[in-house]
Amino acid sequence: MAEDIRVRIAPSPTGKFHIGTARTALFNYLFAKKNEGKFILRIEDTDRERSEEVYTKDIVEGLKWLGLNWDEGPEVGGAYGPYFQQERLGIYEEYTEQLLEEKKAYKCFCTPEELDKERAEQQANHQPPKYSGKCRGLTQEQIEQNERAGKPYAIRFIIEPQSIVVDDLIRGKVEFDAGLFGDFPIVRSDGTPLFIYTNVIDDRLMEISHVLRGEEHLANAAKQIILAQGLNFLNPQFGHFPLIFNADHSKMSKRKDPVSVNDDYRQKGFLPEALLNYMVLLGWSSGTDREIYSLHDLISEFQIERVGKSPSIFDPEKLLWMNGYYIRNYQVGDLAEGAKGFIKDPKILAAADKEPEFFLQTLASVQDRLKKLDEVEPMIELFYEPPKDYPVSMLVAKKSTAERAKKALQVAAKALGDIKDFSYDSTEIALRASAKANDLKDGEILWTVRVALTGKEASPGTFELLEILGKPESLRRIETAQRKIKSLK
């Protein structure tokens, strides 16, 4: 392509970094990197009422966590700044003045109440809700009179009926009848500009080549094309991605669904690699059977032409599977790094730093069982603390008896006590041999010992536990179990 590829995501900091925004960011990022272009982050914070700094921070942190680093924007700067719209207000004002002067826009003195009423009437009459254009016909005199009276006004852009074709990268040519739109506001009565307007100006000024965003903006694209005409701007190439929904086909909402990248995914123990990989599959596929991709692989494999048109449903189950898959394929050292952030118990944390080798061993023993990082602590705490209270009956293996469980403990204590080199292999040989010699099934002795060691229904295997726990601790726990089981008939 002759022109430079420049794409952007333009979130407004009115809420936590949303999973849908994250996927849009991913697609933009991939498109930019694939085409050796620039990925830009612009914060659309002109809505002072609802914008908050904490949300900007949340977005920035989330993007960084995912590894979707931007080439221009907050923190990194760039030649097309500022990248916060709040700092660009002067720019918009100039264009507004120009539009007003050229009679392409006008001051509207209608109050919100009047507009609400108008809309309600249209709805009642089964008319499409659309601004009547009442203030468009105001005379100069009337305008001045209103202004003198101190009446607040918004500024509306004049829409002439015409047919607008959005040539969409994903959907092809989509035609809209602009006559149905009505004059839309570009500046609020408090003087701040609106998204649909600032978007067009900034995209032009920042020389954005492709505007790639969610499908909910498709109709906005038509309006923005008209706006660009009025401003004598070139249009970017548009592309609108299909939306992501819940299993019940409802929109994923902040209120009831896990949509916050930081709160619901990062802090819950999901890996950025897994989330990224899962998200890219929502709407995109390579055309092959391959589904596992690193961000790096994606940059070369991703093709925007292969993004589908139909909306998809977010499947937490598959994400969970994929997260487990990535965890299983981590080097234990990397797993340790990630897991530490999820361990609350200071004792375990301190022990992990003091004896990193031991910590790694414990992690390796549970690695295949993990689906999320926040499951690490409950799974490895048994290595740092003896089992508390578990029902004594659990010591009895399936299809066995209390009597035989007692015997198993006795036999195991004896066999294990004789071992000098306490390893996986040596404990296995000893336990199996003693089971055979004492007329116990392997399962009877191994299950009982494992429960004595862990107090859990599910855990790593007996020999592995024995090896990691070591001889003294293992024997202590078996002894405890022996005392415990005396009460059982």
Next chain:
RNA sequence: GGUCCCAUCGUCUAGUGGCCUAGGACGUCGGCUUUUCAUGCCGAAGAUCAGGGGUUCGAAUCCCCUUGGGACCGCCA
């Protein structure tokens, strides 16, 4: 109500006129490995390709209609 978009297993998807008696993945179920739970491996069930009309020798694939779902129609983005 209007405009626009979308439509293949429960879910994500492959499929661009014959290779499709529709492929893969998650999930589900069964088996093997086995001391539990996982992992791993093997296998099964699961889609009259929303429905109906065309076009064609031939359609999941092209056209039309119907139905269903969704988005938008804000001084939110």
